[in-house]
Amino acid sequence: MELAISDIAKRFGAVEALRGVSLTVQSGEFFAILGQSGAGKTTLLRIIAGIERADAGRVMIGGRDMNDLPVRARDTAMVFQTFALYPHLSTFENLAYPLREMKVPAEEIRRRVGEIAEMLRLGHTLARKPNTLSGGEQQRCAIGRALIRRPRLLLLDEPLTNLDAKLRHDTRAEFKRLHRELGTTTIVYATPDQLEALSMGSRVGVLRAGRITQVGTPFALYEAPDDAFVASLVGDPPINLVPGTLREAAGGASIDMSFMGLDAKPWRAALDGFAAGSRLTVGLRPQAIWPSTGNETGPRFAARVYLTEPLGDVTILDILVRGETRLRMVLPQEQAYRIAVDDEIECAVDPDQICLFAQETGTTIHRDGMARRAEAAA
Numbered sequence: 001m002e003l004a005i006s007d008i009a010k011r012f013g014a015v016e017a018l019r020g021v022s023l024t025v026q027s028g029e030f031f032a033i034l035g036q037s038g039a040g041k042t043t044l045l046r047i048i049a050g051i052e053r054a055d056a057g058r059v060m061i062g063g064r065d066m067n068d069l070p071v072r073a074r075d076t077a078m079v080f081q082t083f084a085l086y087p088h089l090s091t092f093e094n095l096a097y098p099l100r101e102m103k104v105p106a107e108e109i110r111r112r113v114g115e116i117a118e119m120l121r122l123g124h125t126l127a128r129k130p131n132t133l134s135g136g137e138q139q140r141c142a143i144g145r146a147l148i149r150r151p152r153l154l155l156l157d158e159p160l161t162n163l164d165a166k167l168r169h170d171t172r173a174e175f176k177r178l179h180r181e182l183g184t185t186t187i188v189y190a191t192p193d194q195l196e197a198l199s200m201g202s203r204v205g206v207l208r209a210g211r212i213t214q215v216g217t218p219f220a221l222y223e224a225p226d227d228a229f230v231a232s233l234v235g236d237p238p239i240n241l242v243p244g245t246l247r248e249a250a251g252g253a254s255i256d257m258s259f260m261g262l263d264a265k266p267w268r269a270a271l272d273g274f275a276a277g278s279r280l281t282v283g284l285r286p287q288a289i290w291p292s293t294g295n296e297t298g299p300r301f302a303a304r305v306y307l308t309e310p311l312g313d314v315t316i317l318d319i320l321v322r323g324e325t326r327l328r329m330v331l332p333q334e335q336a337y338r339i340a341v342d343d344e345i346e347c348a349v350d351p352d353q354i355c356l357f358a359q360e361t362g363t364t365i366h367r368d369g370m371a372r373r374a375e376a377a378a
């Protein structure tokens with residue numbers, strides 16, 4: 001079922017929780033809302049669900065204006081950030097609860113609880129009370145309770161936050177499978193975790209301080225972020241942001257950083273409106289920096305290794321450049337194992353992976369020819 005919201009605003013006293021949010025989610029889409037704590041995710045989902053009233057704006061579900069429709073009539077289910085199961089009821093009864101409220105006949109309840117329990121691998125827990133279930137089983141039970149009414153719009157608010165890392169990974173995969181199996185159910189999934197948003201959402205909307213700043217496919221957000229904020233939110237470890245200054249010289253413009261210079265040619269058209277001396281921010285992905293082999297033609301610089309963080313298949317290196325700039329790089333283990341803390345290394349940068357932003361506004365300065373490609377990717 002299609003969800004279309006326009007110009008939603010919500011204020012709590014002095015706090016502007018939402019400042020004009022507009023979004024369209026296609027029928028059957030898995031749409032992720034990525035935002036830090038306090039960005040307004042829960043408020044937005046509660047307004048869509050009808051639990052909270054917006055001060056302004058419209059919510060349309062399946063082409064119908066929801067503004068004056070009660071929660072029950074919305075064909076929407078929400079799994080809350082702090083989910084609560086009925087502690088005195090078994091898994092079976094927790095799952096059956098919404099159906100009993102709808103006066104569904106007992107035989108059908110038994111069948112549908114069985115189906116949901118199998119889908120969510122809860123069959124072995126049906127007779128047990130919530131306090132005897134593992135965290136993941138409790139979570140799946142809460143999700144099952146939302147699904148059992150077969151809502152055509154499912155709102156999930158950080159549903160994996162209370163799980164450990166392994167279970168999160170498994171449940172992420174489970175959600176994708178569930179979405180495929182449910183077919184036409186539209187899912188809106190709110191999370192502060194970029195990995196969750198990018199791995200599950202077919203599109204992601206970035207929510208920042210009550211505003212949607214960018215909507216796009218995971219690929220588009222990573223490849224063509226609209227601003228430095230999105231760039232630093234998407235990608236792990238986060239992108240390195242380094243101050244730079246635009247310089248004009250006889251041979252063409254360049255961007256000076258304290259430790260390295262860059263040819264500005266790839267951004268020539270976009271930098272047209274910038275005077276020499278303009279302050280820029282240069283974005284270097286940790287994946288775009290590596291120990292030089294001596295053969296690279298792109299920019300290079302010397303650095304000292306400050307910290308190493310081996311993660312198994314890759315190692316994150318924190319390096320210190322000229323004693324003042326901290327950068328992160330990430331290397332495959334087979335390249336990293338020779339490198340130790342306090343080593344002096346020469347680093348190379350892939351010039352094709354560098355992002356450029358206006359320092360004051362954070363707005364992306366696209367490579368020539370890139371703006372159109374970014375639009376196409378979104």
Ligand SMILES: Nc1ncnc2c1ncn2[C@@H]1O[C@H](COP(=O)(O)OP(=O)(O)OP(=O)(O)O)[C@@H](O)[C@H]1O
Pocket residue numbers: 012013015016017035036037038039040041042043044081192
């Ligand atoms: N009932 C309320 N009264 C006052 N302020 C509120 C209320 N609900 C939310 N807020 C404020 O609105 C802003 C958005 O809150 P919201 O809960 O939507 O954020 P969130 O993105 O869900 O954050 P988190 O990731 O921490 O759950 C916050 O500044 C919060 O303090």
Ligand SMILES: [Mg+2]
Pocket residue numbers: 041042043081157
């Ligand atoms: Mg929240």
